Amino acid sequence: MKGAQRMGEANSSYYRKKGKRIYSDFKTYAHSGKLLAQANAKEFCEKFGGKTSGEANFGNAGGSGGVSKDSVLVAEFGVGNGKFVLDFLEEVKKKDATLYARTHYVLFDFSERMLSDSQKTLAAHLEKCEFVEFDASNEKLPAEFVGKINYARMNELLDDLPCEFYALENGEVVEAEFDADGRLTGFAGVGGLAQDFEGVEDGAFENWDEEKPKSALSGIGEADAGQLQRALLAEEFLQRVGEGYILPFNFVACEFACELGKALAKDGMCDIFDYGFASAEDIVSQPSHMWNENIVREFDGQLTTDLNVPLLCAFAKSAGLKVQAEGQKEYVESVLGKKVSIEDTKYSRSARGIGESDMFYHVRIVR
Ligand SMILES: C[S@@+](CC[C@H](N)C(=O)[O-])C[C@H]1O[C@@H](n2cnc3c(N)ncnc32)[C@H](O)[C@@H]1O
Numbered sequence: 001m002k003g004a005q006r007m008g009e010a011n012s013s014y015y016r017k018k019g020k021r022i023y024s025d026f027k028t029y030a031h032s033g034k035l036l037a038q039a040n041a042k043e044f045c046e047k048f049g050g051k052t053s054g055e056a057n058f059g060n061a062g063g064s065g066g067v068s069k070d071s072v073l074v075a076e077f078g079v080g081n082g083k084f085v086l087d088f089l090e091e092v093k094k095k096d097a098t099l100y101a102r103t104h105y106v107l108f109d110f111s112e113r114m115l116s117d118s119q120k121t122l123a124a125h126l127e128k129c130e131f132v133e134f135d136a137s138n139e140k141l142p143a144e145f146v147g148k149i150n151y152a153r154m155n156e157l158l159d160d161l162p163c164e165f166y167a168l169e170n171g172e173v174v175e176a177e178f179d180a181d182g183r184l185t186g187f188a189g190v191g192g193l194a195q196d197f198e199g200v201e202d203g204a205f206e207n208w209d210e211e212k213p214k215s216a217l218s219g220i221g222e223a224d225a226g227q228l229q230r231a232l233l234a235e236e237f238l239q240r241v242g243e244g245y246i247l248p249f250n251f252v253a254c255e256f257a258c259e260l261g262k263a264l265a266k267d268g269m270c271d272i273f274d275y276g277f278a279s280a281e282d283i284v285s286q287p288s289h290m291w292n293e294n295i296v297r298e299f300d301g302q303l304t305t306d307l308n309v310p311l312l313c314a315f316a317k318s319a320g321l322k323v324q325a326e327g328q329k330e331y332v333e334s335v336l337g338k339k340v341s342i343e344d345t346k347y348s349r350s351a352r353g354i355g356e357s358d359m360f361y362h363v364r365i366v367r
Contacts, residue, residue, distance in 0.1 A: 002188070003296065004162035004252070006178050007303045008137060011160050012110070014302040019113035020081035025299040028156045031080060036155065036273060036328065037087030039335035041095060044088075044151055047269075048072045049096040071104045073265070075149045077136055078157025079107045082118030088153075089125050104128055106145065110135040136256045137161045146263045152270035158253035158312070159274050159304050165295065166190070167246045168238040176246045182296035182303045184246070233314060240280040244288035246295050248276075248305045254315035257365060261321040264367040272363040276307030278325055282359070309361050321365050328360035 015022070023031055076085055085107060093100040105128055109115050115131040122129050132142065136157060165176040167187065174187040234249055241247065261270055277283055283291060297304050309325050316323035332340050 001179075001185075002175060002177055003165040003248070003305070006180065006182070007160070007296075007305070008162040010180065010301060010303045014300070015109075015111040015160075016113060018302075019111065020117040022302070023081065025302065028080065031083050034087045034091075035332045035336070035340055037084055038091050039332045040153060040271060041088050041091035042335055044074070045092060045096045045099055048150065049099040070102055072099065072102050072150045073104050073106065073145070073148050075106045075108060075145065075152045075260075077108045077134075077152070077154040077260075078160070079109045079114060079118050080155075081114070082107065082121035084153075084155050085118065085129070086121050086125070089122075089128075104130070106130045106132055108132050108134040108136070110137075137252050141259060141263050148265055149260075149263055149270075150265050150268045152260055152264065152268070153273075154271075155273040156275070158250060158257065158272060158307050159276065160302070161250060161253040161256065163253070163305050164234075164249045164251060165246050165305075166234045166238060166249060167292075168235075168243050170243075173235055173238065176295075178296050178303075180301075182298040184292060184296075233311060237308070237311065241283045244292075245283055246292045247283070248295060248308050249311060250305075250308055251311075253307065254312050257312060257363075258315050258319040258321065261316060261319060261323075261365040261367060264365075266367065268367050270365040272312070272365070273328060274307040274361060274363075275359045276309050276361055277359065278309040278361055306359070307361065309363060312363055316363075316365050321367060323363060323365050325361055325363045328362045331362040 018025075074088075079085060085105060089100070089103070089105065092103060105125070107115060107118055107129060109118070109131075110133060112133055115133065119126065119129075119131060134142070165178075166173050167176060168174075169187060173190045175190050176187055177185045179185050234247075237247055237249075238245070257270070257272060264270060295305060313323045313325055329340065
């Protein structure tokens with residue numbers, strides 16, 4: 001079965017069933033320590049603290065009480081047991097009690113169980129929290145939040161969303177297929193990618209630029225243009241690493257992140273934390289058979305992969321958003337102004353022995 005369908009089915013049933021028991025199958029960086037939350041809280045206080053009534057961007061979003069005109073709206077997606085929220089809110093409360101009082105926090109997750117576990121974790125902060133069941137892989141952000149989110153954050157959500165996997169074989173783009181344990185079962189020819197666009201005039205994409213794909217693609221129907229843009233991106237990435245490497249193309253995740261970026265309030269920002277790769281060197285530093293063996297990883301029925309950070313950045317730029325990527329460690333060190341070690345977080349290695357800790361990235365999207 002193709003990767004996107006495999007991941008969609010596996011992760012939907014896994015998370016809905018498991019709730020906070022996921023943490024006995026794997027650890028997340030945010031769950032293992034407070035460094036990320038502390039860095040986020042520090043920047044949040046610097047950006048939104050010290051404002052008085054009427055200066056915040058937030059309107060009357062949200063369905064819960066406690067929302068006023070000068071509230072600052074924070075939205076988190078894929079919240080797990082709510083510890084990333086808790087660490088953030090406690091740090092904000094410690095640093096800036098006034099801003100804490102103005103903060104309204106919306107937790108989005110597709111697992112009702114996760115949301116109810118989060119409610120327990122956040123017992124001391126419930127008056128400022130709102131819990132929304134939401135599937136990031138196929139739902140539009142509820143209209144009441146569009147244009148209202150001052151700060152969005154997420155940790156290790158995008159790597160779980162349905163993802164397509166492509167490789168180059170004898171110069172052709174092929175799509176990888178996997179079994180329920182995330183093991184590669186073979187390749188299928190790609191009907192929906194480049195081959196479908198043979199009719200496009202030669203040279204139509206000569207001046208193609210990832211920052212302006214819309215103009216480069218003008219004249220082609222909108223649906224086709226989207227598909228072609230994906231094909232071109234996939235081929236371009238694959239050509240950079242050469243034959244035999246299976247790369248994840250997290251298109252669903254990229255689209256979600258862009259929708260979210262566009263739903264930010266003026267001057268809003270979105271912080272995405274995830275493991276993945278940021279360059280061709282990250283990939284080709286491993287032989288292809290090792291890379292491919294670990295590209296989909298299974299944890300008691302859950303399937304996860306790497307976030308293709310350059311793809312996400314290309315999508316965000318195409319959507320007219322400002323985007324920046326860096327290592328998580330660099331982010332934490334530059335914000336907190338001290339040296340940190342990822343080992344400080346007790347982040348455990350994956351079931352298949354990959355050191356994921358050195359592949360952690362921070363992507364910031366600004367509207
Ligand atoms: C790996 S856990 C990370 C949890 C938490 N952020 C942390 O760092 O500990 C992924 C979280 O995303 C949620 N999730 C996975 N797929 C989702 C989807 N399609 N829509 C919304 N939430 C999703 C899961 O229920 C879970 O809470």
